[in-house]
Amino acid sequence: MKKALRIIGIILAAILVILLLVYIFILNYPKLKKGPKIGKWYRVSDSVMKDSEGGSYHALFKKGSENKVMIYFAGGGVSVNEETARDDTYNTKLVKPDLLANTTMNMGGLASDVEGSPFENWSMILFPYATGDFHSGTGEFHYTDKDGKEKILYHNGYTNYTAAMKQIMEKAGIENADTVLVTGYSAGGWGAAIxxxxxxxxxxxxxxxxxxxxxxxxxxxxxxxxxAVNVWQSPESITDNIRTDNLTMDMLRHLREKYGNDIHLLYGTSTRDGDLAKVQNYFQNGIMDVDESVADKYQQTLKEAIPQFKELNVSLFIWDGLGYYDDPRNMTSHTIIAMPVVWLTFEEQNKSVAEWLTDAINGKLNDYGLDLVDKVYEKTENK
Structure with missing residues (x-):
């Protein structure tokens, strides 16, 4: 028994050492300074930057060797009222944004240092998610928590973004980039559009x-x-463009009207996104849950949105074949750009999302998988 306990102690000690090394060498980035080194990640922080609980927040930056920039907004839920504020449906506190950012950078997606990636030598600006406001807020939301205590949720996303961008533009020497990609997934995708x-x-x-x-x-x-006006307190330059129940479409419409064909607009999703279907169910029925009937409705909503996307000349990539976590029911995965599957060639499309995106950046804009919105998925039994 003593020998077993000693072995367990050694294992636990090794795990603690590994966690400490991960924190020191992966999570704890040096602060951005003037003239950053190429290929090195830096922390971008300021006293006005904070997470939803009022703690510190920082963005991340890596300078590339090419005159190209990717600005990447991470996702993580949304807070729209007291109920969602109490349920903690957003990422908060410094460690969570750092962990999420490192997952984003190191698990093999678009922002990862993947050898041979077309974005390998781009400058990267990464915004972890910690404010529940699609990276767009400037205000304080007062609410009562589950224990009856008065609390403040700091919707500080726009303030964080602005402070970080100011520093980066002053110190990094990337202001004359010839190619820029703004992207994000889930809540970060909304943030990118906004x-x-x-x-x-x-x-x-x-x-x-x-x-x-x-x-x-x-x-x-x-x-x-x-x-956006009363909860997040987003700037008028944002809220003035929100005119319908489809925030994403409103932003895409504004961009197309302002920039014409001088901007490439792209949207991607799976056919029966379990997480988006769940959120849609909450917005429409007040129930934060999902099943196959809810996924059916999401698929129909996606189908009905396609003509609107195409009216705005938005290039589309619709995919399936990746399940909703380990759920056996017929629902599909949520988001793709943070995962290695972004490089995967889908059989239906004979194309990967990364290839489609790269083609679009090079001026070749195409649609893939639109017929999947009409695909009939067999209902699973014994749900």
């Missing part, structure tokens, strides 16, 4: 090649405008 105009207006107005790729970020909600 902030793309701000990025191209205030930071990269002279970029000859402007691109936006929104990954899995669409849900119909009658109160988007009210939420």
């Amino acid at each position: 902030l793309a105009d701000d990025i191209y207006t205030n930071y990269f107005p002279n970029a000859a090649n402007k691109n936006l790729f929104v990954d899995s970020s669409m849900a119909l909600f009658d109160d988007w405008h009210d939420t």
